[in-house]
Amino acid sequence: MTSVPEFDYGIVGGGLQGCLVAHALAWHRPEATVLLLEQADELCGNHTWSFHETDVAESAKSWFDPLVAHRWPGYRVRFPTLSRRVKIPYATITSDRLREGTRSLAGGAGGLARPGRLVVRTGESCDILAPNAVRLGGTADVSCRVVLDCRGRAEGGSPGGAGYQTFIGHEYETARCWPAAEPTVMDVPADQAAGFEFLYELPLGPDRVLLEYTRFHEEPVCPESRAAALISARLAEAGAGSAKLIRTEHGCLPMPYAAPASRDGPSPAGGYAGGWYHAATGYSMPLAVRFAELVARARPDRVAAEIASAAAEDRLRRGFARFLNRLLFCLVKPEDRWKIFRRFYRVLPEERIARFYAHRFTVNDAARIMIGWPPIGLAPIRFARSFVSLPGPLPT
Numbered sequence: 001m002t003s004v005p006e007f008d009y010g011i012v013g014g015g016l017q018g019c020l021v022a023h024a025l026a027w028h029r030p031e032a033t034v035l036l037l038e039q040a041d042e043l044c045g046n047h048t049w050s051f052h053e054t055d056v057a058e059s060a061k062s063w064f065d066p067l068v069a070h071r072w073p074g075y076r077v078r079f080p081t082l083s084r085r086v087k088i089p090y091a092t093i094t095s096d097r098l099r100e101g102t103r104s105l106a107g108g109a110g111g112l113a114r115p116g117r118l119v120v121r122t123g124e125s126c127d128i129l130a131p132n133a134v135r136l137g138g139t140a141d142v143s144c145r146v147v148l149d150c151r152g153r154a155e156g157g158s159p160g161g162a163g164y165q166t167f168i169g170h171e172y173e174t175a176r177c178w179p180a181a182e183p184t185v186m187d188v189p190a191d192q193a194a195g196f197e198f199l200y201e202l203p204l205g206p207d208r209v210l211l212e213y214t215r216f217h218e219e220p221v222c223p224e225s226r227a228a229a230l231i232s233a234r235l236a237e238a239g240a241g242s243a244k245l246i247r248t249e250h251g252c253l254p255m256p257y258a259a260p261a262s263r264d265g266p267s268p269a270g271g272y273a274g275g276w277y278h279a280a281t282g283y284s285m286p287l288a289v290r291f292a293e294l295v296a297r298a299r300p301d302r303v304a305a306e307i308a309s310a311a312a313e314d315r316l317r318r319g320f321a322r323f324l325n326r327l328l329f330c331l332v333k334p335e336d337r338w339k340i341f342r343r344f345y346r347v348l349p350e351e352r353i354a355r356f357y358a359h360r361f362t363v364n365d366a367a368r369i370m371i372g373w374p375p376i377g378l379a380p381i382r383f384a385r386s387f388v389s390l391p392g393p394l395p396t
């Protein structure tokens with residue numbers, strides 16, 4: 001290995017986190033040489049990454065905003081006995097948009113390091129050998145001043161214990177206009193016997209909609225027939241004429257409750273690999289953008305230290321998010337879980353909702369989320385006791 005690093009930054013993993021880091025570096029460090037490595041044949045997979053616009057710091061907007069594919073001024077949630085419009089702007093980045101934007105940073109750079117031009121290599125798995133060295137395809141070693149582990153979720157699930165969010169999403173082109181102009185982030189059917197489940201609706205254009213079935217459950221399995229039934233019922237109710245299926249996405253996200261789900265390795269880890277996602281909501285965007293900003297603004301020799309210090313500062317919030325999962329999966333019966341989310345939207349004003357999703361919530365916010373009436377807030381004594389001992393997961 002040569003003593004002068006071939007690249008300033010080597011990003012391993014070209015999913016959400018890896019691509020956001022590439023964009024933040026292109027903006028804040030245009031002189032840097034950056035290598036982005038992805039084992040799949042293409043960057044970014046097949047996702048629709050939504051977020052509250054309040055998740056993204058003003059300082060990140062210059063490089064982040066061009067990546068946004070769809071925006072809405074607010075969204076709706078629907079529960080049995082509660083319907084609410086939340087006036088927090090909501091937005092989405094699609095895999096296609098992020099892939100295109102990241103490819104445009106690469107231009108025609110080829111495989112050689114050149115300041116201001118991202119080098120992208122796909123189709124080869126990569127090992128991280130040391131804080132400044134990666135191995136491509138099991139043979140070729142490349143030296144980088146800073147290596148970042150953005151390899152996503154490790155195979156084999158979460159350490160310690162988790163429930164799961166599973167999804168099946170169908171994107172349709174409809175013959176007539178879709179009746180809703182804004183997303184419905186949770187449309188919760190009255191029958192909740194199978195655990196907390198809901199339909200997520202994202203109008204992507206006048207005649208395009210993504211309908212996604214989501215379930216929070218002990219089992220990492222999505223009930224396909226139930227998903228199909230709820231999606232068909234919504235299509236019929238919307239009255240938008242015949243619907244042509246143009247894309248599907250599916251996935252499973254562990255919601256850890258026992259231990260931090262981060263991978264130990266020689267390099268700083270971002271995204272899911274480093275625990276830079278919201279354990280209680282499953283949204284990655286707020287923390288992935290924060291991680292990208294941290295990397296790009298830190299001096300290269302300070303990147304690891306700054307990331308470690310930011311993670312330490314966020315430790316209590318991460319612990320609280322996992323604690324909420326623990327309550328959800330260990331304390332509350334599957335058929336009652338939806339009431340926790342209904343209460344969240346019933347009692348919280350918009351600024352607390354925004355801080356919660358953005359992973360910037362305060363101690364006061366945490367207390368308001370947990371304690372009080374109506375169901376299922378915990379009375380103060382039960383709240384205190386729940387930190388000390390919780391039963392194992394409830395049988396379903």
Ligand SMILES: Cc1cc2nc3c(=O)[nH]c(=O)nc-3n(C[C@H](O)[C@H](O)[C@H](O)COP(=O)(O)OP(=O)(O)OC[C@H]3O[C@@H](n4cnc5c(N)ncnc54)[C@H](O)[C@@H]3O)c2cc1C
Binds near residue numbers: 048
């Ligand atoms: C169906 C679904 C819907 C979701 N919706 C949202 C949402 O609306 N909003 C939101 O914020 N979050 C959402 N999430 C969560 C979010 O998608 C993930 O948490 C996020 O993608 C994590 O980003 P990441 O970069 O860490 O991992 P990933 O996006 O999974 O990227 C990791 C990349 O690393 C690559 N890789 C792995 N190992 C290697 C290796 N050895 N060498 C080279 N490359 C490697 C992988 O191929 C992959 O491309 C959703 C998740 C699912 C499953």
